[in-house]
Amino acid sequence: MPWLHRIFDRIFFFLKSIIHLLYPDVCLHCHRELTIKTPFLCYGCLSKMELVKWRKKEAHHLLEQAILGSKIIESCVLFNFERDSPVQTVIHQIKYKFNRSAAVYFGTLLGQQYFALHSKAEFDVLIPVPVHHNKRYDRGYNQSELIALGISSVIGVPVGNNLLKKTKNTKSQTKLSKEERKENTKGTFSVSDKIIEHSTVAIVDDVITTGATLNSICEILVKKNENLQITIFSLAIANT
Numbered sequence: 001m002p003w004l005h006r007i008f009d010r011i012f013f014f015l016k017s018i019i020h021l022l023y024p025d026v027c028l029h030c031h032r033e034l035t036i037k038t039p040f041l042c043y044g045c046l047s048k049m050e051l052v053k054w055r056k057k058e059a060h061h062l063l064e065q066a067i068l069g070s071k072i073i074e075s076c077v078l079f080n081f082e083r084d085s086p087v088q089t090v091i092h093q094i095k096y097k098f099n100r101s102a103a104v105y106f107g108t109l110l111g112q113q114y115f116a117l118h119s120k121a122e123f124d125v126l127i128p129v130p131v132h133h134n135k136r137y138d139r140g141y142n143q144s145e146l147i148a149l150g151i152s153s154v155i156g157v158p159v160g161n162n163l164l165k166k167t168k169n170t171k172s173q174t175k176l177s178k179e180e181r182k183e184n185t186k187g188t189f190s191v192s193d194k195i196i197e198h199s200t201v202a203i204v205d206d207v208i209t210t211g212a213t214l215n216s217i218c219e220i221l222v223k224k225n226e227n228l229q230i231t232i233f234s235l236a237i238a239n240t
């Protein structure tokens with residue numbers, strides 16, 4: 001009944017407008033008041049977010065091709081990560097400020113961007129980069145899982161939360177060098193035997209810095225299923 005949908009839409013918009021008047025949303029980055037149509041960031045900050053020109057192999061230079069060969073079919077990234085930029089604010093909100101809805105929202109943008117260039121998904125499950133269960137308990141969620149849910153809501157591929165686990169609670173990688181990160185991620189993940197049921201998967205991350213985490217994950221996935229083809233999604237990439 002389309003008329004019923006229209007009525008609900010109007011009621012929803014009306015209520016949203018009232019809530020907005022009472023509690024105006026502000027931009028996550030510059031704290032200016034937002035209009036209803038731009039969630040999380042104002043137009044000014046959105047326009048400062050440097051969209052990565054959608055290249056099929058955006059993160060490939062960070063992945064160890066010698067190990068992975070042609071396993072990585074595509075690496076899809078939305079934004080360039082720069083210090084003190086709105087992109088950094090978004091990642092910080094998603095990771096440390098419990099902003100779950102921003103994670104899902106930016107995930108949907110990734111999904112839309114993917115569908116702008118593909119007629120269908122070229123993988124059968126989305127695998128979020130896992131966090132250790134202690135960290136998940138402290139934070140209450142895994143931000144990569146929420147980004148994956150956003151992608152999934154657009155492209156309709158399920159999120160597989162139990163295929164990959166983080167078994168070691170590693171220290172934060174923020175201040176580690178490339179070599180230290182590599183050492184820090186060694187032997188930290190375990191993969192379920194169910195991975196052999198899949199021929200193509202997509203790994204979902206929040207931000208790619210040196211590629212150490214992704215290398216470690218791809219390596220362990222391919223070790224268990226040598227025919228696996230992998231797509232990589234990330235909200236942002238740091239050009240180190």
Ligand SMILES: [Zn+2]
Nearest residue numbers: 027030042045
């Ligand atoms: Zn702003």
